[in-house]
Amino acid sequence: MALEVMSPAGSLESVMAAVRGGADAVYFGAGDFNARRNAKNLTDEELATAMKYCRLRGVRTYITVNTLVTDRELLRAKSLIEKLTQMGADALIVQDLGMARLVRAVSPEMPIHASTQMTVHNLAGVMAAQRMGFSRVVLSRELPLCEIAFICSRSPIEIEVFGHGALCMCYSGQCYLSAAIGGRSGNRGLCAQPCRMQYAYAGEGPGYPLSLKDLSVAGWLKKLQEAGVACIKIEGRMKRPEYTALVTKIYKDAVTFGREPSRDDLAKLEQLFSRDGFTDGYLRDQKGRHMFGVRGETDNRETRAVYKEAREIYESEPEPPVVGVTFDLAAHAGRPLRLLAADRDGNTYTAEGPVPEKAINRPTSREDVSAALHKTGGTVFYPTDVHIDLEDGLRIPAAALNAMRRQCTEGLAATRRTPPRRVISDFQPGVRRLGWEGKAGTIMSFLRLEQVTPEILDLRPDYIYLPLEEVSRNLDVTAGLCRKGVRVAAVLPRVAFDREWPVLLDQLRALKKAGIPALVCTNIGHPHLLERLGFELRGDFGLNIMNSQSLRELKNMGLSSATLSFEMTLPQIRDLSYLLPCEMITYGRLPLMITENCMLAHLDGSGCPCDGGPVYLTDKTGRAFPVFKEAGCRSTLYNSEPIWLADKQEDLRGLGVRWHRLQFTVENPKECLRVAAAYLENSRSTPQKMTRGLYYRGVQ
Numbered sequence: 190m191a192l193e194v195m196s197p198a199g200s201l202e203s204v205m206a207a208v209r210g211g212a213d214a215v216y217f218g219a220g221d222f223n224a225r226r227n228a229k230n231l232t233d234e235e236l237a238t239a240m241k242y243c244r245l246r247g248v249r250t251y252i253t254v255n256t257l258v259t260d261r262e263l264l265r266a267k268s269l270i271e272k273l274t275q276m277g278a279d280a281l282i283v284q285d286l287g288m289a290r291l292v293r294a295v296s297p298e299m300p301i302h303a304s305t306q307m308t309v310h311n312l313a314g315v316m317a318a319q320r321m322g323f324s325r326v327v328l329s330r331e332l333p334l335c336e337i338a339f340i341c342s343r344s345p346i347e348i349e350v351f352g353h354g355a356l357c358m359c360y361s362g363q364c365y366l367s368a369a370i371g372g373r374s375g376n377r378g379l380c381a382q383p384c385r386m387q388y389a390y391a392g393e394g395p396g397y398p399l400s401l402k403d404l405s406v407a408g409w410l411k412k413l414q415e416a417g418v419a420c421i422k423i424e425g426r427m428k429r430p431e432y433t434a435l436v437t438k439i440y441k442d443a444v445t446f447g448r449e450p451s452r453d454d455l456a457k458l459e460q461l462f463s464r465d466g467f468t469d470g471y472l473r474d475q476k477g478r479h480m481f482g483v484r485g486e487t488d489n490r491e492t493r494a495v496y497k498e499a500r501e502i503y504e505s506e507p508e509p510p511v512v513g514v515t516f517d518l519a520a521h522a523g524r525p526l527r528l529l530a531a532d533r534d535g536n537t538y539t540a541e542g543p544v545p546e547k548a549i550n551r552p553t554s555r556e557d558v559s560a561a562l563h564k565t566g567g568t569v570f571y572p573t574d575v576h577i578d579l580e581d582g583l584r585i586p587a588a589a590l591n592a593m594r595r596q597c598t599e600g601l602a603a604t605r606r607t608p609p610r611r612v613i614s615d616f617q618p619g620v621r622r623l624g625w626e627g628k629a630g631t632i633m634s635f636l637r638l639e640q641v642t643p644e645i646l647d648l649r650p651d652y653i654y655l656p657l658e659e660v661s662r663n664l665d666v667t668a669g670l671c672r673k674g675v676r677v678a679a680v681l682p683r684v685a686f687d688r689e690w691p692v693l694l695d696q697l698r699a700l701k702k703a704g705i706p707a708l709v710c711t712n713i714g715h716p717h718l719l720e721r722l723g724f725e726l727r728g729d730f731g732l733n734i735m736n737s738q739s740l741r742e743l744k745n746m747g748l749s750s751a752t753l754s755f756e757m758t759l760p761q762i763r764d765l766s767y768l769l770p771c772e773m774i775t776y777g778r779l780p781l782m783i784t785e786n787c788m789l790a791h792l793d794g795s796g797c798p799c800d801g802g803p804v805y806l807t808d809k810t811g812r813a814f815p816v817f818k819e820a821g822c823r824s825t826l827y828n829s830e831p832i833w834l835a836d837k838q839e840d841l842r843g844l845g846v847r848w849h850r851l852q853f854t855v856e857n858p859k860e861c862l863r864v865a866a867a868y869l870e871n872s873r874s875t876p877q878k879m880t881r882g883l884y885y886r887g888v889q
C-alpha cells in the first residue's frame with residue numbers, strides 16, 4: 190500500500206487547501222480538547238461542512254482530541270465524542286488515557302489513534318496502545334529509521350510518523366516548560382514555544398540551544414514505506430492554507446509517482462517555511478549541532494514568493510475530478526432506460542429514464558451515449574469505465590442521458606456525504622471512591638545515592654526512589670538497604686529505544702535477584718514489558734495522569750500506584766475518584782523537558798558538559814535551569830526553583846493523596862535532610878527562592 194499523506198488544517202480554508210493539494214487524510218481540531226487550541230479550529234457548522242467535503246472526495250478525517258482532561262471536563266468531552274461520531278469522523282487522535290477509555294465507552298466503533306503526545310517510542314509502547322484499543326500509533330519524532338523499521342515489522346497496528354514540519358526539542362507529551370514559565374500547557378493545547386527563546390550557558394552569549402530546525406523526510410519516503418510505515422504526517426495546524434496546499438502537493442506527488450521530492454521542490458519548501466533549512470538528523474541517527482536553527486528575516490521574505498503558486502493549487506477552477514466512477518447503461522425497446530453508477534468504494538446509484546423510441550432517421554450510437562456519460566465536468570467524478578448495452582435502431586434524447594447522468598452523480602455524491610452509522614453508548618464514570626483519609630506518607634526521590642544518608646533513612650520514608658542506572662551501579666548498597674527494610678524503587682528511564690532494552694532487562698533481572706522490590710514506570714510501555722518480572726510496578730509523572738478514568742486504565746495495566754500530573758490544581762486533585770493510591774510531588778525542581786538531542790554539547794562541540802553534575806541554562810530574566818544527563822546520553826531540564834509546600838499542610842489535607850513526594854536533584858545531602866525535616870515537622874518558614882508550582886494557579 191502507498192503511504193498515506195496526512196495534512197493539517199486549522200481552518201475550513203485549510204481543509205480545502207489540503208484536499209486540493211492531494212491529501213489522503215486531513216487532521217484538525219474540534220472544541221477545547223486539542224493540542225492546538227490557539228489555532229483557529231473549526232466551528233460545529235464548519236466541522237460538518239469539512240467532513241462532508243472530505244467524505245465526498247474520499248479523504249479521511251482525523252480529529253485531534255489530544256489534550257489532558259480533568260474529571261470535570263469528562264462530560265463535555267463525552268458530548269464532543271458523540272457529536273464527532275454523528276458527524277462521521279474517521280478516527281480520533283488521543284493523548285489522555287482516560288479520554289481513550291471514554292471514546293471506547295461512548296463510541297465503541299470509533300477508531301482511535303495514539304497521539305505523539307503519548308510518547309510511544311518503542312515496540313512495548315505500541316503493544317500497550319494496541320491493548321487499550323488503539324488502531325494506530327504516532328511515534329515520537331526522535332526515532333531513527335532502524336528503530337521505526339523494527340517497530341513496524343512487529344506491530345499489530347498501523348504506524349504513523351511525522352514527515353514535515355516543526356520539531357519540538359522535548360519529547361512530545363513530556364514538555365512542561367511552557368506551563369511552568371507562563372501557565373500555558375503544551376499538554377492542554379496552549380504551548381507558548383519557550384524553546385524558541387534565547388538562553389545563555391556557562392559564560393556563552395545568548396543562543397538558541399532549544400530550537401531545532403524543521404523536519405523534512407524528503408529523500409526518505411521510499412525507505413519509510415519499505416519499513417512498513419502506514420502514514421506520514423505533515424505538521425502545521427497553525428500555518429496558513431498556502432503552506433498546507435503546497436507541502437501536501439509536493440509530498441503527495443512524490444508518493445504517487447514513486448520518487449522523492451526534487452531539488453526544486455525542496456527549494457519551495459524552504460521558501461515556504463524553514464528554520465535555517467531542514468533536518469533529518471533523527472532519521473539518520475546522527476544528532477548534533479547541525480540539527481539546530483531559528484527562523485530569520487530572510488526566511489520570512491522568501492516565504493512571500495511562493496504564496497501565489499500555493500494559492501493557485503486550491504483556488505484554481507474548475508476543481509479537478511478525484512473520484513472514479515463506472516457507468517452501466519441498459520437501453521432496450523419497450524423498457525425504460527436504466528443507468529447504474531458505481532464508485533470505487535462500492536456505492537451505487539441507479540437512475541431511470543424514458544422508454545426509448547425507434548429511430549426514424551439516425552439511431553443513437555454507442556459513441557453518442559459514451560460522449561454524454563463522459564460529461565461529468567463540474568463534479569468530483571470522472572468516468573473510469575462505461576458499459577453500454579444498447580439495442581440497435583433506438584433513439585435516445587441527449588437531454589435524457591444528461592439528466593440520468595446528473596441524477597447518478599448527485600445521488601452518489603449524497604451517499605458519499607452521508608456519515609457512517611455508529612453506535613453511541615452511555616457512559617457512567619462509576620461510583621466515586623474516596624482517597625486516603627489518614628496522614629499522607631512520604632516518598633523521597635533522589636538522583637544520586639550519596640544524597641541518601643543514614644539521617645535521611647532515620648526519617649523512615651515509605652519509599653526511596655533512585656534512577657535505575659544509579660541502583661544498578663550501586664547494587665550491593667541498595668540491596669543492603671532493602672534487607673534493612675528500606676523500600677527502594679528503581680525509576681525506569683522515560684525514554685529507551687528497543688535497542689537499549691536488552692541491557693535494561695539484564696539490569697532489571699539483577700535487581701530482582703538482589704531483592705529490589707519495586708520499579709517506577711514512566712511510560713505506557715513499561716507495564717506491558719515488565720508484567721512478568723515480579724516487581725511492584727508504580728506509575729510516575731510521565732504518564733500524565735489528570736483524571737479518574739486514567740487511573741482506572743493504569744489499574745488495568747497492573748500498576749499499584751500513580752503519580753498525579755503536577756499540572757493539576759488542588760481542587761482538581763480533590764475531585765478525583767481514587768481507583769489507585771496516588772502520590773503528588775510536593776517538593777523539588779520539576780523536570781520540564783527530556784530531550785534526545787543534548788541541549789548543551791552542541792554549543793561548544795567539546796563533548797558532553799553534563800558529566801559529573803548539572804550545568805545551567807539561563808533565560809533573559811536570569812533564571813537558571815539545571816540540566817542533568819539521562820540514560821542514553823539524553824538530557825533533562827529542571828525548573829529554576831523548587832516547589833515548596835511544607836507550609837501548606839492544611840491545604841494538602843483532605844486531597845485523598847496517599848503519599849507526598851520530595852524530589853531531590855541539585856541538593857547536597859545536608860540540604861536534602863533540611864528539606865525533609867521541614868516537611869515532616871510542618872515548618873512554616875519558606876526558602877528565598879521557591880515556587881508553588883501549578884497547584885494554585887493552574888494551567889490554561
